[in-house]
Amino acid sequence: MAIRLYNTLTRQKESFQPIDEGKVKMYVCGPTVYNYIHIGNARPAIVFDTVRRYFEYRGYDVHYVLNFTDVDDKLIKAANEMGEGVTEIANRFIQAYKEDVGALGVKEAVDHPRVTENMDEIISFIQGLIDKGFAYASDGDVYFRTRSFDSYGKLSHQSIDELRSGARIEVGDKKEDPLDFTLWKEAKPGEITWESPWGTGRPGWHIECSAMAKKYLGDTIDIHAGGQDLTFPHHENEIAQSEAHNDKSFARYWMHNGYINIENEKMSKSLGNFILAHDLVKQHDPQVIRFFMLSVQYRHPINFSDELLKGAKSSFERLRNAFENVKHRKDSSLDLTENNDKWLQEIESHKQRFVEEMDDxxxxxxxxxVLFDLAKSANLYLQESQTHSRVLTAYEETMKELMGVLGLEIEKVEELLDEEVEALIEERKQARKDRNFERADQIRDELKERNIILEDTSQGIRWKRG
RNA sequence: GGCGGCAUAGCCAAGUGGUAAGGCAGAGGACUGCAACUCCUCGAUCACCGGUUCGAGUCCGGUUGCCGCCUCCA
Incomplete structure (x- = not known):
């Protein structure tokens, strides 16, 4: 069975066919690093990290590239406001991005190219477009001649004339046509600049991705991904640049994730109604945040609120509990080779269902x-009067494996309790034995205050963090 | 104006022709010294109207409401 994915280009689900057998060349549009990312920026990071993990799970070698836009208007503005250099700010927020997104379980990309480190490639890419007549220099700027690219609009499914009617005509424009977009921008006094054949300046926004995708992945890549709002104009322009320049199809599959809304309104840096991932991971379990993000199909919008996160926490707890229940029971299970095919088969069929769902x-x-069904199945097995370590291990391993595909870490780090707490638990144990329930409850309440929840099971006392 | 998306139980959310997955919250029961965990039981005229079909949440047409892109934006 092949993996099927929705391709924005064709507006339908297609079977994934790699360019090179067993390999996936994937480029994801990363952040402009002028601030901490908000949770809306975190969604593509998480979603496409999950896509990558799933491809890897299915045996593909994934060349995952995520760029950093480390020079543009917003960065220059931020630099001026903070009285710092563009490079310093970019460095700081790239670091912050990696930390925040790392906390959310996102793996490091294979390559993290930065605009400022690929200036030669960008400049020669622009020159190539000029040489072929797809671009022109105009008074220090360079523009892409949009009408020269015949299939312009194929990604956003708009005809060039439809776009024309919506385009803003700038006063005193250096463009031949309002639809033309910037490839190179002449520097204003005091701005960070690079030398180019057209004078000092810096690249426009779209060209970086075309140049860097080519450099790191080649002329044609398998998957190009990003937020839905990048479809137009960013990705449309990338296609125009790359295909005009390389004479080859740019990306076979285009994936776009839906937005995160706050109170049913789009969240964005420019609207100011954003929640920083940096803050959120401190207030909530990052695993729960990731779980929440993945509980909705990636192309659909997610509405965000503390209340919904709270619900996600409860849901996630259920999975964690099942996992812990299984682990806890292993100590008292038998190691017999009995006929437990029924349960092992059940585990296997859950695994298959999981794959089928992800394939779609x-x-x-x-x-x-499916994970909830698996958890249910495990809990039911635990109802058996006698359990077998072979089956318990299968449950444990499968839960860990499938959660891992989603980038969720179900196994909590073994934490040690301090001596005082250990002593209290011991004391409570004795108190219960003595049927001194008043004292036992007192201790349980006390520990609860410290965020340690005790559970008395038939296999002994368990504790967990609240 | 052009392009597109969404509307499923109190809440979240799957489901592209065959009599509505899953989770949270809630109610009752079992287990427990009491809890927690867990198990059992309980919930939907699928926005509205019409059509196609033996059969539609699912297809077609229309209506209403909400949202996004067309300008920097994940």
Whole structure:
């Protein structure tokens, strides 16, 4: 069975066919690093990290590239406001990005190219477009001649004339046509600049991705991904640049994730209604945030609120509990080779269902529902009067494996309790034995205050963090 | 104006022709000294109207409401 994914270009789900057998060349548009990212920026990071993990799970070698836009208007503005250099700010927020997104379980990209480190490639790419007549220099700027690219609009499914009617005509424009977009921008006094054949300046926004995708992945890549709002104009322009320049199809599959809304309104840096991932991971378990993001199909919008996160926490707890229940029971299980095929088969069929759901355009919402079914199955098995370590191990390993595909870490780090707490738990144990329930409850309440929850099971006392 | 998306139980959310997955919250029961965990039981005229079909949440047409892109934006 092949993996099927929704391709924005064709507006339908297609079977994934790699350019090179067993390999995936994937380019994801990364952040402009002038601030901490908000949770809307975190969604593509998480979603496409999950796509990558799933491809890897299915045996593909994924060349995952995520760029950093480290020079543009907003960065220059931020630099002026903070009285710092553009490079310093970019460095700081790239570091912050990696930390925040890392906390959310996102793996490092294979390559993290930066605009400022690929200036030669960008400049020669622009020159190539000029040489072929797709671009022109105009008084220090360079523009892409949009009408010269015949299939312009194929990604956003708009005809060039439809776009024309919506385009803003700038006063005193250096453009031949309002639809033309900037490849190179002449520097204003005091701005960070690079030398080029057209004078000092810096690249426009779209050209970086065309140049860097080519450099790191080649002329044609398998998957190009990003937020839905990048479809037009960013990705449309990338296609125009790359295909005009390389004479080859740019990307076979285009994936776009839906937005995160706050109170049903789009969240964005420019609207000011954003929640920083940097803050959120301190207030909530990052695993729960990731779980929440994946509980909705990636192309659909997610509405965000503390209340919804709280619900996600409860849901996630259920999976964690099942996992801990299984682990806890292993100590008292038998190691007999008895006929437990029924349970082992059940585990296997859950695994298959999980794969089927993920194969269908990375339907994490359904994949998660399979995890709940698996948890249920495990809990039912635990109802058996006698359990077997072989089956318990299978449950444990499978849960860990499938959660891992989603980038979720179900196994909590073994934490040690301090001596005082240990002593209290011991004391409570004795108190219960003595049927001194008043004292036992007192201790349980006390520990709860410290965020340690005790559970008395037939296999002994368990504790967990609240 | 052009392009597109969404509307499923109190909440979240799957489901592209065959009599509505899953989770949270809530109610009752079992287990427990009491809890917690867990198990059992309980919930939907799928926005509205019409059509196609033996059969539609699912296809077609229309209506209403919400949202996004067309300008920097994940």
């Amino acid at each position: 355009d990375f339907n994490t919402a359904n994949a998660i529902s």
